[in-house]
Amino acid sequence: MIDLKRWIYSPDIAQWLSGGRALNLDEQIDCILSAPHKNLEEKLEGLRGLGREAERILDQRIDMMETLDEVLHMVGGQSNLYEAEIYCHGRREEFVKKRIFTLPQPGIEFIREQIKEAADRYGISTESFFGVLGKFRRRGVRYLDREWNILVNWEGKILYCLPETVGAVERNDYRIGPCDYHYLRLPYPSGTVVETIESPFFPSIKAVVVNRFEPWEEDFAQDDEQWLVYPDSFHEIRNAGIGVIPLDHYASLTFGADFVLPFVQFLTRYEGTFSESERWLRELGELIKRDKSCFALILRDRQPGKCPGGKADRPGNYVRELEERLDQGETKRLTKEAGVVTKQTGKIKSRTGERRAESL
Numbered sequence: 001m002i003d004l005k006r007w008i009y010s011p012d013i014a015q016w017l018s019g020g021r022a023l024n025l026d027e028q029i030d031c032i033l034s035a036p037h038k039n040l041e042e043k044l045e046g047l048r049g050l051g052r053e054a055e056r057i058l059d060q061r062i063d064m065m066e067t068l069d070e071v072l073h074m075v076g077g078q079s080n081l082y083e084a085e086i087y088c089h090g091r092r093e094e095f096v097k098k099r100i101f102t103l104p105q106p107g108i109e110f111i112r113e114q115i116k117e118a119a120d121r122y123g124i125s126t127e128s129f130f131g132v133l134g135k136f137r138r139r140g141v142r143y144l145d146r147e148w149n150i151l152v153n154w155e156g157k158i159l160y161c162l163p164e165t166v167g168a169v170e171r172n173d174y175r176i177g178p179c180d181y182h183y184l185r186l187p188y189p190s191g192t193v194v195e196t197i198e199s200p201f202f203p204s205i206k207a208v209v210v211n212r213f214e215p216w217e218e219d220f221a222q223d224d225e226q227w228l229v230y231p232d233s234f235h236e237i238r239n240a241g242i243g244v245i246p247l248d249h250y251a252s253l254t255f256g257a258d259f260v261l262p263f264v265q266f267l268t269r270y271e272g273t274f275s276e277s278e279r280w281l282r283e284l285g286e287l288i289k290r291d292k293s294c295f296a297l298i299l300r301d302r303q304p305g306k307c308p309g310g311k312a313d314r315p316g317n318y319v320r321e322l323e324e325r326l327d328q329g330e331t332k333r334l335t336k337e338a339g340v341v342t343k344q345t346g347k348i349k350s351r352t353g354e355r356r357a358e359s360l
Helices: 011-018 025-034 040-048 052-074 104-122 166-171 233-239 276-290 294-301 315-327 330-334
Strands: 080-088 129-139 143-152 158-163 193-196 206-211 226-231 242-246 267-269 347-350 353-356
Touching: 011 267, 025 040, 080 104, 104 129, 104 143, 193 276, 206 276, 226 276, 226 294, 242 294, 276 294, 276 315, 294 315
Parallel strands: none
Antiparallel strands: 080 129, 129 143, 143 158, 193 206, 193 267, 206 226, 226 242, 347 353
16 A cells, blocks of 8 residues: 555545555555656656556556657657647746747756746745646648647756656547546535635635535545535626536636646645635625535526625625525425425535535
């Protein structure tokens, strides 16, 4: 069994996993390949250390990763081209001029130089950045297919290799990154305010956790339905500045990253103070702890034509009005509304689709 504290970026998640069932081999492999703080060489070392019983399954994966390392030091030619980009806390730096390379190593060196220049320009650490080497394959005379995104840290060491085209996804030959991390949970009760751990992949975010099952309930480890309620300035007029997402693979896309990364590993319990504009997060967390059914109201309000009129045009006002509606028993009336909450099925519908919500 691998040392989870070495491979899981979030200390709280690593501790929670360590106290549960032993991960199977596929889950251990995913832990190693998903680790955002370990480079290609370290991940290869981790795979080799899984033991002889895993040798047959791992041989192909290790060979692939070793081949990728060789490819990035050797392969060029007219059919393969590379483009370099850099990101800071999940946001692409637009000032970097487009550069195309026929070999990968000059592209990686260019990324290192651009990160150093950007860090000096902004007066921040180089660790706030990561680079992306996009691998293109020429198709015909005029067309290029972007097959892979190779993510490197500020030192130019490979962290991930993520497929871009359908063909690359199906082949899955050089993939280094998260595949299926259904076993990961945020081990916090509903109403907990969380924040992102500082990293180059995501901006600073605070949010409130809502679980279908709570950590002390038996079904928590089996059911992966968790939600985040967060400040959403992009749709402030439509939803009072409050965003809601299921905490799954694609949560990362909502928060500025262009790549599917193990976003859940970047969240931890927030222990600090709240600014005036963030106070509603603490108030909402306390309200959810008191009565989790208020989350059903939040989801209902996000449906077209369902948001009630009144003063709830800002997050703070909305939360206070939400508390009043809760005291008036509005969640009980929701059970009678078709398409929102049905007693027989316990389903809640939201903009993101239909989600099981029996515990709400």
